[in-house]
Amino acid sequence: xxxxxxxxxxxxxxxxxxxxxxxxxxxxxxxxxxxxxxxxxxxxxxxxxxxxxxxxxxxxxxxxxxxxxxxxxxxxxxxxxxxxxxxxxxxxx
Numbered sequence: 001x002x003x004x005x006x007x008x009x010x011x012x013x014x015x016x017x018x019x020x021x022x023x024x025x026x027x028x029x030x031x032x033x034x035x036x037x038x039x040x041x042x043x044x045x046x047x048x049x050x051x052x053x054x055x056x057x058x059x060x061x062x063x064x065x066x067x068x069x070x071x072x073x074x075x076x077x078x079x080x081x082x083x084x085x086x087x088x089x090x091x092x093x
Contacts, residue, residue, distance in 0.1 A: 021052055 021041040026033045041049065067082045075081065 022056070 019040060020038050022038065023036045024033060025036055041052075063082060070081060071077070
């Protein structure tokens with residue numbers, strides 16, 4: 001897994017046709033999160049939607065479980081280790 005930048009027109013021209021399916025929103029004051037699907041994702045094929053949702057749920061579960069372990073180990077609550085192994089931030093554009 002890697003952190004991806006928001007796709008640009010150049011990405012699409014190069015054949016890297018990744019699109020935004022959902023945006024994960026959060027409130028830093030309350031710790032509440034929500035999901036906001038893009039119109040394009042809502043209008044897409046049901047099979048694609050459920051397939052992508054399963055992939056995202058798996059990835060989020062892996063990250064969540066790692067975070068719970070970090071907290072249980074007494075690691076800093078501001079640790080960037082939560083995304084260190086799953087996402088190589090050096091690969092971003």
